Amino acid sequence: MFRRRCAKPVIFPISTVGTPNRRSSIVRIGSSIALIVIGAIIAFAVDYQVAGINLNLVGFILMIAGVVLLIISLAVAFGGRRTTTTTRSGIDPASGEQITRQDRRDGTY
Structure with missing residues (x-):
């Protein structure tokens, strides 16, 4: 019969699992800032009526959603020392x- 070849499992380093x-x-x-800009353009510059x-x-x-997402993104990006x-x-x-080798990384990635 045919043997099925299994791919090697992907092993992620400890430092990349679960960290942005x-x-x-x-x-x-950037996406948050884009939402803010698009919302401002629609709110203040568009003079068009839709029924x-x-x-x-x-x-x-859109501007409020952009501000909320920007705050969350900044908190995730710069939150705490890793x-x-x-x-x-x-x-x-x-x-x-x-032989035992220990590597230590401080700060952001």
Whole structure:
């Protein structure tokens, strides 16, 4: 019969699991600012009437949502100091001694 080949499992380093990276934080902040700008344009610069829709209200709702998302994004991006410690152990093939290596990262990534 045919043997099914399994792909090697993906193992993520400890420091990347569950922590937002710098690029995603910048994208969130940029998206929040874009919502604020689009909302301001709709609220203050658009002079168009749509039946059943108040464009001023839509603009203000977008601006409020952008401000809330900006506050959340800044809190996630710059919230607290992060420290990651990675410990690796192995046996030296030449001497047979156990070697332990510890790496420590402080601050933001």
